[in-house]
Amino acid sequence: MTLRHPPRAALALTALAAFLGCSSDRVTDPSPDDCGTPRVLGELQGVTVGVGRGERQCVTLPAEGARYLVVPQLATPDDPRRGLNEVPPSIAFALSSGAGGGPRLRAVQPRPSELQRTAQQRLDARLRQREHGYANLARQRATPGGPRPNLSVAAPPPVVGQVTTFQVLNTLDEKEAFTTVTATAKFVGENVAVYLDNAAPPALDDATLAAYARTFDDKLYPAVVSNFGAESDIDANGVIIVLFTPVVNKLVTADECTTNGFVTGFFYGRDLVPSLANSNKAEIFYGMVPDPTGATGSCAHRLEDFGDLVPSTFVHEFQHMISYNQHVLVRGGSDEEPWLNEGLSHMAEEVASLLYERDPSQPRTNPEQLFPDSAQGFINGNFGNAYDYLVDPTAHSVTNFTGFGTLPERGAAWLFLRWLGDQHGDGIFKRMVETNNTGIANVQAQAGAPFAQLHANFATAVYAANLPASVRAGLPGQYQFTSRDLKVIYARLNTVAPGIYNRVYPVVARPLAAGGSAAGAMVPGTQDWYVLDTNAGDALATVRFVGSDGQSLRSELVPQVTVLRLPNATP
Numbered sequence: 001m002t003l004r005h006p007p008r009a010a011l012a013l014t015a016l017a018a019f020l021g022c023s024s025d026r027v028t029d030p031s032p033d034d035c036g037t038p039r040v041l042g043e044l045q046g047v048t049v050g051v052g053r054g055e056r057q058c059v060t061l062p063a064e065g066a067r068y069l070v071v072p073q074l075a076t077p078d079d080p081r082r083g084l085n086e087v088p089p090s091i092a093f094a095l096s097s098g099a100g101g102g103p104r105l106r107a108v109q110p111r112p113s114e115l116q117r118t119a120q121q122r123l124d125a126r127l128r129q130r131e132h133g134y135a136n137l138a139r140q141r142a143t144p145g146g147p148r149p150n151l152s153v154a155a156p157p158p159v160v161g162q163v164t165t166f167q168v169l170n171t172l173d174e175k176e177a178f179t180t181v182t183a184t185a186k187f188v189g190e191n192v193a194v195y196l197d198n199a200a201p202p203a204l205d206d207a208t209l210a211a212y213a214r215t216f217d218d219k220l221y222p223a224v225v226s227n228f229g230a231e232s233d234i235d236a237n238g239v240i241i242v243l244f245t246p247v248v249n250k251l252v253t254a255d256e257c258t259t260n261g262f263v264t265g266f267f268y269g270r271d272l273v274p275s276l277a278n279s280n281k282a283e284i285f286y287g288m289v290p291d292p293t294g295a296t297g298s299c300a301h302r303l304e305d306f307g308d309l310v311p312s313t314f315v316h317e318f319q320h321m322i323s324y325n326q327h328v329l330v331r332g333g334s335d336e337e338p339w340l341n342e343g344l345s346h347m348a349e350e351v352a353s354l355l356y357e358r359d360p361s362q363p364r365t366n367p368e369q370l371f372p373d374s375a376q377g378f379i380n381g382n383f384g385n386a387y388d389y390l391v392d393p394t395a396h397s398v399t400n401f402t403g404f405g406t407l408p409e410r411g412a413a414w415l416f417l418r419w420l421g422d423q424h425g426d427g428i429f430k431r432m433v434e435t436n437n438t439g440i441a442n443v444q445a446q447a448g449a450p451f452a453q454l455h456a457n458f459a460t461a462v463y464a465a466n467l468p469a470s471v472r473a474g475l476p477g478q479y480q481f482t483s484r485d486l487k488v489i490y491a492r493l494n495t496v497a498p499g500i501y502n503r504v505y506p507v508v509a510r511p512l513a514a515g516g517s518a519a520g521a522m523v524p525g526t527q528d529w530y531v532l533d534t535n536a537g538d539a540l541a542t543v544r545f546v547g548s549d550g551q552s553l554r555s556e557l558v559p560q561v562t563v564l565r566l567p568n569a570t571p
Contacts, residue, residue, distance in 0.1 A: 035060040035542055039563070041068075044474050046564035048456040049543075058544035059563060063514075063534035067566045069463060070512065070532050072545055075455035075558040076524030078337050078399040078439040088400040088523040118261040118407075119252045120313075122172055124342075125404035131269035131324060132335050138273050138324075139332045157237045158185045158193045166195075167278040168247040168286060169268060178278045179247050186210065188239065189217030196289075197245035203290040203303060204244070212307065216242060220311060220352055224318045227351045227426065228344065229434045231283050231318070232325040234272055240283040240321070242314070248288040249296040257299035264288055264309045267317035269324045269335075285317055308377040312349050315378070319348040319433075326433050333436030338404045339397075340432070340439055343413030346382055347429055350418070353378035370492055383489060385411025390462065390506035397525030398455070399440065412526070419458045420447060422482040456562045459527040462486075464564070466505040471567060479564070514538065524557055531566070 035058040039047050046069075049059040061068060158164070162185040167178040183195035187210050194213040196204065221240070225231070231240060251263045265287035274281040287310045294300040323341055327333050335341070353375040356362045362372035371379055389396045389411040396408040398416050405413070421428060424447055431446045440451045447454055457478040464472060464479045465486040472480065486505070493501040509529035522528060534541045545561045 035544075038062055038540060041563070041565040043565055043567050044471070044476070044479075046460060046476070046479065046562055048453065048560055048562040050452065050558070050560045058542050059561060061534075061541050061543065061563060063536075063538035063541040065536035065568065066534050067568050067570065068532045068534070068541075068543075069460070069509065069562075069564040069566055070530045070543055071456070071459050071463070071527050071562040071564075072522075072530075073455060073459055073527040073558075073560050073562065074522060074524045075452040075560055076397075076400060076556070077451065077558070078339055078525075088397055088402060088525070119172060119256065120261060120263050121405070121407070122260075123251065123263050123266055126172070126174070127266060127268050128320070128335075128338060128341065128404050134269055134273050134276065135328045135335050137275060138269075138328045157239065158188050158195075158241075160185050160188055163198075164195065166243055166245075166280050166284070168243070168245055169266075170247050170250065172251055172263075176278075181243070181245050181247060183243055183245065187213035187217075189213065191221040191239055192217040192242055193237075193239045194242045195244070197243070197247070200244065200246055200289045201291050201293070201295045203292055204306075208303070209244075212311070213242070215311065216314060219355055220315050221318070223351050223355055224315050224322070224348050227429055228319050228322050228348060229326050229430050231322045232272055232329050233283065234274065234329075235282040237282070240285065240318075242285050242287060244287045244289045244310075246289050246291065246296040248286050249291055249298040249301070252298055254294060254298055262288070262299050262301075264313040265317060266313075267321045269321075269328075272321075272324060272329065283321060285314055285321070287314065312352065312378045312381070315348045315352045316345040319345040323433050327436060327438065330434075331436040334438055336433075336442070337439035339399050339401045339409070339413050340442060342401070342405045342410050343417045344429060344433065346385070346410055346414035347417050347421070349378045350382060350414070351426075370489060382411065382414050383493065384500070386415045387411070387490065387493070387501055387506045389415065391503065391508075393507075393526050394520055394522035394528050395526075397523045398458075399525035400523060415462070416458050418484060419461055419481055420454070422480070423447070423457075423478065452558050452560060455525075455527075455558075456560060459529075460562050460564055463507050463509060463529050466507060467566075467570060471570060514541070 038060045040062055041047060047059065164183060164185070166181045166183060168181045169176060170179040171177045181197050181199070183197045185193055186196050186206055187194040192213060194209060194216070196209060248263055248265060252260065256262075265285060267285055270276050270278065271280045271282055271284050273279055288301065288306070289296070290303045290306040291298070291301045292303070320341065323336050323344065327335055336344070353371065356372050356374040356378075359372070359374075362374045364372050385407045388408040392408070393412075396406065396412050398409075398412045401409050401413075417429070420443070428446050432442050435442060435445070437445050443454065444451050461479045461481055464475055465481050467475075467487075469487075490501060490503070490505050494504045507529060509531045512530040512532045514533065514535045520528060532541070532543070543561055543563060545559055
């Protein structure tokens with residue numbers, strides 16, 4: 001069930017024990033029978049209990065000095081097409097622990113997520129939103145379930161030296177405007193044709209441009225297609241076009257660069273709908289040009305910056321191009337939901353990174369680097385975004401994006417997909433693109449499991465990734481990342497950049513001693529972590545997740561609690 005506008009509400013997650021001193025109102029402590037048979041868990045065994053309407057509101061556990069990880073969650077489904085700037089609501093909750101009846105807990109003031117939108121994100125959001133509106137036009141010419149449609153306007157294959165005009169979006173504003181660009185084909189490969197705007201600053205000679213073009217053609221294009229599926233070919237020219245133009249640079253001024261960043265490149269689905277005005281009727285990636293002196297009137301961009309940033313943006317936007325083709329043009333369905341579409345594009349960046357990580361010949365400026373120099377531009381952003389998510393997980397949803405996703409929200413979606421690929425193989429990404437399913441339904445169909453179960457296992461795996469390696473080896477597979485050692489990676493980032501990565505590991509579980517309490521707020525589609533130490537003299541402990549008024553939580557929020565028994569000596 002999709003939650004469209006969940007109201008602000010107070011939640012209470014209680015492992016009931018003793019008087020907490022918060023209010024004179026009391027919640028009746030359920031008997032063990034009300035919470036089912038006590039869940040006896042061996043070390044590193046876990047259980048997830050749903051607590052919505054019609055389900056038990058609590059779980060009883062053996063105490064006797066045992067240590068438990070307690071993960072309250074709102075495994076809320078995605079919220080399709082929320083308003084561009086709408087912030088997901090925060091739901092207040094309180095957590096308490098103990099064995100006796102306790103008072104009702106007061107709600108805390110919900111804290112909204114911060115909008116952290118760069119110029120690139122603003123543009124991406126506008127384009128994805130507009131593409132959603134164009135999907136009906138595109139579907140009219142699609143063949144649901146059939147082969148790639150022929151939307152060809154019969155353009156011949158380009159040749160080196162060919163001069164072509166393009167209509168290029170020139171504003172980030174709501175009202176669109178376009179610049180007519182004249183560009184020359186500088187490289188035509190098997191998969192990619194690269195054009196350079198004739199008005200570009202003289203910072204990119206033909207030989208250097210050809211070297212970048214060969215990387216796009218020989219490495220990046222095949223890697224993305226093999227992992228996500230094929231793009232369309234509506235102009236029947238056999239290649240996708242990469243157009244480097246200063247119009248992309250000029251999307252922001254030099255002053256705006258310092259506050260909101262700049263646009264590196266983009267794909268626009270308008271080009272795949274020939275009936276639209278200013279459609280170029282071709283598969284095009286638009287990229288910025290190097291501009292060391294700031295001649296374009298925007299930021300100065302060194303050639304080295306161009307080489308670090310544009311390839312990763314290309315693979316990110318190429319996934320969007322493929323997704324629009326597979327969902328809308330090929331199958332006549334809807335375009336992918338924002339959280340999953342962005343998550344898959346960030347996964348495309350990782351796919352490109354792995355090309356270089358797995359190549360032992362790739363150099364490292366510092367021999368102790370975890371990733372070679374050539375991989376840095378593809379992978380660093382993902383780990384940075386995921387770090388920002390994990391240090392404040394209750395504010396950044398995996399599935400309920402603010403508009404089309406803040407950086408931490410994108411980090412959450414990428415990290416979830418990284419875990420999902422570890423569980424089901426990286427082939428799951430292509431299956432999620434080559435389908436007419438979208439969002440949660442897409443994930444469930446390809447993973448063969450309810451999203452609530454997937455969310456619970458992912459949320460537990462994120463915490464468990466920081467356990468000692470000897471302990472992690474004994475975890476059930478669903479609680480593990482297998483392709484990335486997050487503990488090692490974040491410890492290394494903390495060493496080399498402590499001002500940015502100021503924790504050795506971003507997840508910090510709050511202690512919850514018997515009789516203790518904590519309060520907070522979380523947005524739908526996320527979780528928090530607590531470590532519960534029970535008393536040796538108590539036979540049972542009851543973990544309860546209810547509204548602060550003592551009533552069952554709304555089932556559409558998908559409230560649930562995962563409990564993982566930890567070794568007693570685990571920090």
